[in-house]
Amino acid sequence: MATGFWADETLEAAPQNTNTYSKPSDLKITDMRIAILRDAPMTCPLIRIDTNQGIYGLGEVRDGASKNYALMLKRVIKGENPCNVDKIFRKIKQFGGHARQGGGVCGVEMALWDLAGKAYNVPVYQMLGGKFRDRIRCYADTDTSYDIKEFAERLRKRKEQGFTFLKMDLGIQLLARTPGTLTQPLGGPGRGYESQNVQHMFTGVELTEKGIDMMASFVSQVREVIGWEIPLAADHFGHIGVNSCIRLGKALTKYNMAWLEDMIPWQQTELLKKINDAVDIPLCTGEDIYLKEPFIELAKNHAVDILHPDLATSGGILETKKIGDTIQDYGVPMAMHFAGSPVSCMANVHCAAATENFFVLENHSVDIPWWDNLVNGVEKPIVDKGYIKVPDKPGLGVTLNDEVVKQHLGEGGFFEPTPYWDSDRSHDRTWS
Numbered sequence: 001m002a003t004g005f006w007a008d009e010t011l012e013a014a015p016q017n018t019n020t021y022s023k024p025s026d027l028k029i030t031d032m033r034i035a036i037l038r039d040a041p042m043t044c045p046l047i048r049i050d051t052n053q054g055i056y057g058l059g060e061v062r063d064g065a066s067k068n069y070a071l072m073l074k075r076v077i078k079g080e081n082p083c084n085v086d087k088i089f090r091k092i093k094q095f096g097g098h099a100r101q102g103g104g105v106c107g108v109e110m111a112l113w114d115l116a117g118k119a120y121n122v123p124v125y126q127m128l129g130g131k132f133r134d135r136i137r138c139y140a141d142t143d144t145s146y147d148i149k150e151f152a153e154r155l156r157k158r159k160e161q162g163f164t165f166l167k168m169d170l171g172i173q174l175l176a177r178t179p180g181t182l183t184q185p186l187g188g189p190g191r192g193y194e195s196q197n198v199q200h201m202f203t204g205v206e207l208t209e210k211g212i213d214m215m216a217s218f219v220s221q222v223r224e225v226i227g228w229e230i231p232l233a234a235d236h237f238g239h240i241g242v243n244s245c246i247r248l249g250k251a252l253t254k255y256n257m258a259w260l261e262d263m264i265p266w267q268q269t270e271l272l273k274k275i276n277d278a279v280d281i282p283l284c285t286g287e288d289i290y291l292k293e294p295f296i297e298l299a300k301n302h303a304v305d306i307l308h309p310d311l312a313t314s315g316g317i318l319e320t321k322k323i324g325d326t327i328q329d330y331g332v333p334m335a336m337h338f339a340g341s342p343v344s345c346m347a348n349v350h351c352a353a354a355t356e357n358f359f360v361l362e363n364h365s366v367d368i369p370w371w372d373n374l375v376n377g378v379e380k381p382i383v384d385k386g387y388i389k390v391p392d393k394p395g396l397g398v399t400l401n402d403e404v405v406k407q408h409l410g411e412g413g414f415f416e417p418t419p420y421w422d423s424d425r426s427h428d429r430t431w432s
Contacts, residue, residue, distance in 0.1 A: 024119040028052045032074040034067045038410035044341045049111040055118050059111030060344040062103035062312035069104025074421040082115040102290040102313040109316030110347040117395030128354035135387040136352045139165040141364040152225035162385025165231045172238035181211030200239040200264045207244040216251040231258035249279030259284035272303040287337035292323045299327040310337040317351045324355035333357050339364040342375040346396040353390045373404045
């Protein structure tokens with residue numbers, strides 16, 4: 001029976017019924033090239049990693065970061081089999097760092113997963129162990145306004161678009177035109193959050209009672225317009241001191257905020273815990289953290305209630321899933337920060353689908369009319385009524401729409417050759 005079942009013609013036909021995109025064991029990385037998107041709404045360097053078998057993988061350096069963070073890794077990964085994602089990640093992760101400095105390592109890691117998925121003809125989430133959900137909840141970044149009625153109306157329109165989670169900027173720039181709302185050393189770094197490169201604890205900037213009342217009134221008026229049923233998070237408070245964070249947090253308690261984000265730098269575990277213990281609103285941080293260890297430190301100390309990695313900084317797809325899985329053991333959910341093109345968006349979507357304690361994903365581009373058209377292969381609109389459908393196509397599930405990408409390029413051209421980065425020599429070992 002066995003002999004009859006596995007007849008010669010059956011064995012010969014078997015490979016014909018298998019979709020072999022490539023020979024994965026023989027894949028080799030041959031090149032890395034860059035195309036820089038502008039106004040998406042950020043500047044976003046796209047990565048293309050080419051192979052000896054004609055398939056390629058797409059990745060993306062984090063918004064606002066230098067393309068060179070990725071290009072410097074070309075000499076390290078060239079000749080490697082891209083399907084060995086974890087091996088290559090461990091080889092290159094020493095060249096990443098917190099915030100935008102992690103962008104090169106993470107962008108390469110995204111492209112490796114895209115290549116591996118194409119080689120084996122499966123979506124990335126499947127290689128991570130499968131998915132917990134078929135669609136990913138999103139919230140949309142919403143530009144602030146000094147006119148509270150205008151700003152509240154912008155948030156109300158987000159609800160009309162179908163978003164089930166909202167976030168607002170609530171920074172001290174809103175107080176800049178009102179005397180008596182802030183105290184600060186004369187001639188100090190200034191009130192504007194954007195212009196400061198001095199950490200919060202060292203600015204000497206503190207809120208007055210008038211300033212706290214004004215910011216709380218801003219939130220109150222937003223709640224009157226959007227209602228109380230929908231979660232409302234807040235971000236970008238400005239570089240104010242720890243005690244001002246506590247006093248502001250207490251004043252906002254009555255508005256049932258979903259979280260207060262990045263009130264002070266993430267490195268200050270004990271000070272974050274001091275704020276967290278003093279207020280009854282969840283704290284959130286994490287978009288500038290590289291690799292899982294600092295997330296674990298914050299989670300095990302319960303310094304914040306929600307952790308918020310940006311996959312294009314935190315270590316890429318697999319490292320971010322590890323972050324979610326580990327902090328889940330401490331009872332901490334994982335929201336995800338994201339501001340980039342649909343390429344990085346899909347990397348986030350696959351990771352979020354495969355991570356049980358995922359909460360909600362940010363998106364900065366829902367008001368960019370051509371953003372969806374940068375890629376093909378997924379349902380449009382990509383963000384539909386506040387959700388993104390998880391794609392089932394191989395790899396990340398998208399291909400670039402070259403024509404549209406070329407219409408929105410910054411400096412450097414469309415995936416021009418990068419031979420300068422082929423053979424730079426360095427002794428990279430980190431131990432003796």
